[in-house]
Amino acid sequence: MKLKLTADQTFVRETNLSQVLRLIHNQAPLSRAQLAAMTGLNKSTVSSLVDELIENGLVHETGSNTGGTGRPATLLEINPHAGHIIGVELGVDFVSVVVTNFLGNIVWHKREDADPAEDQKKMINQTLRIVKEAITTGRRKNYQLLGLGLATPGTVDVNKGVLVFAPNLHWRNVPFVKIFSEQTNLRVFVENDANAAAIAEHLFGAARQCQDFIFVFAGVGIGGGLFLNGNLYRGKNGYAGEIGHSPIMAEPSHNVCHCGNRGCWETYANQYSIIQRMQARLEVKRTSIVPQLMAEHNLPLSIPLIKQAADAGDRESIDSFVEAGHAMGQGLAGLINIFNPEKVILGGPLSAAGKYLLPAIKETVARHSLQEIGQQVEVQLSTFGPDASLIGAIAIVVDDTLWHPVTIERR
Numbered sequence: 001m002k003l004k005l006t007a008d009q010t011f012v013r014e015t016n017l018s019q020v021l022r023l024i025h026n027q028a029p030l031s032r033a034q035l036a037a038m039t040g041l042n043k044s045t046v047s048s049l050v051d052e053l054i055e056n057g058l059v060h061e062t063g064s065n066t067g068g069t070g071r072p073a074t075l076l077e078i079n080p081h082a083g084h085i086i087g088v089e090l091g092v093d094f095v096s097v098v099v100t101n102f103l104g105n106i107v108w109h110k111r112e113d114a115d116p117a118e119d120q121k122k123m124i125n126q127t128l129r130i131v132k133e134a135i136t137t138g139r140r141k142n143y144q145l146l147g148l149g150l151a152t153p154g155t156v157d158v159n160k161g162v163l164v165f166a167p168n169l170h171w172r173n174v175p176f177v178k179i180f181s182e183q184t185n186l187r188v189f190v191e192n193d194a195n196a197a198a199i200a201e202h203l204f205g206a207a208r209q210c211q212d213f214i215f216v217f218a219g220v221g222i223g224g225g226l227f228l229n230g231n232l233y234r235g236k237n238g239y240a241g242e243i244g245h246s247p248i249m250a251e252p253s254h255n256v257c258h259c260g261n262r263g264c265w266e267t268y269a270n271q272y273s274i275i276q277r278m279q280a281r282l283e284v285k286r287t288s289i290v291p292q293l294m295a296e297h298n299l300p301l302s303i304p305l306i307k308q309a310a311d312a313g314d315r316e317s318i319d320s321f322v323e324a325g326h327a328m329g330q331g332l333a334g335l336i337n338i339f340n341p342e343k344v345i346l347g348g349p350l351s352a353a354g355k356y357l358l359p360a361i362k363e364t365v366a367r368h369s370l371q372e373i374g375q376q377v378e379v380q381l382s383t384f385g386p387d388a389s390l391i392g393a394i395a396i397v398v399d400d401t402l403w404h405p406v407t408i409e410r411r
């Protein structure tokens with residue numbers, strides 16, 4: 001028979017369960033004795049907490065530690081089959097849906113182009129159709145679905161589950177959690193794409209065990225996810241991290257940003273800025289294989305095309321990326337001076353051109369940040385590259401489960 005606990009005891013028990021679960025997630029394999037030492041809880045409390053985590057399928061035993069002296073200890077790790085999760089990334093011109101296990105490993109994936117000129121309702125219906133396909137697939141395979149995460153560009157009110165404003169989609173006040181939970185009957189979470197990607201790096205990727213880092217989502221815009229002291233920094237209203245809209249050079253002649261201002265950092269370093277740099281080179285008749293590739297594929301100038309040319313050694317294409325990399329580095333140098341992060345992680349669609357961008361970013365960061373701060377920061381590519389936000393959509397559900405392990409519902 002289960003003991004009846006008071007509200008306070010229930011809260012303490014959940015807090016302890018979460019602490020043990022997060023340690024196992026972050027540092028597995030661990031023994032019960034190690035967990036007791038790390039948490040300061042006594043061994044019998046840890047054993048009882050671990051029993052509960054094993055009982056609800058979140059943790060399992062994985063062999064034993066035979067090294068050292070003394071009795072071999074049974075080791076614990078996260079059960080990858082603790083449940084499955086549906087992740088949705090809403091891009092400016094695509095919708096991507098995945099099903100993963102509890103460790104973020106993809107078992108089903110579908111991506112469709114979406115026309116950004118289409119109305120909001122049509123794009124949401126397209127997304128719901130793919131999500132329902134994912135749910136049907138999951139049910140057929142008997143997956144326990146723990147929830148659905150949705151990553152979207154723009155400012156998100158996480159508590160209300162509403163996309164407040166996405167300049168690049170021209171959408172305002174979209175109640176994503178209400179729409180998707182009504183239609184799927186799952187627990188639904190929504191998060192800004194860069195924040196979601198930062199959580200993914202922290203849980204599964206390049207920033208595991210890293211307490212202070214900046215995730216940079218580079219694509220149509222430049223978004224940021226700031227991890228400070230081991231937690232995502234949201235700011236007063238939850239909108240922190242809109243790094244691409246910092247005004248770095250407000251010349252009246254410069255491009256108008258999607259937000260309506262001029263001189264925003266992202267207009268110097270986003271996808272469109274690279275296409276513009278390439279266009280300017282072609283207009284002055286620089287030698288490049290890009291016009292030939294455009295004609296061969298019958299395609300307009302695009303990032304994949306410039307990347308293809310760069311990979312073939314096309315100097316003008318490489319330089320277009322390198323210039324954007326320097327612009328990224330300038331904005332980052334300011335952030336690095338302010339936050340003194342351990343790492344800066346570059347993800348999103350432009351990270352596919354990371355081999356051209358990264359050296360330029362590093363060079364400019366070294367030149368423009370304070371020496372003591374800039375020297376120790378590690379600038380690297382995302383573990384998930386262009387799929388960083390998609391895995392981020394998964395990570396926000398896993399993160400909630402790690403913090404609230406008793407609330408998981410088996411459906």
Ligand SMILES: [Zn+2]
Pocket residue numbers: 244245257258259260261264
């Ligand atoms: Zn802007």
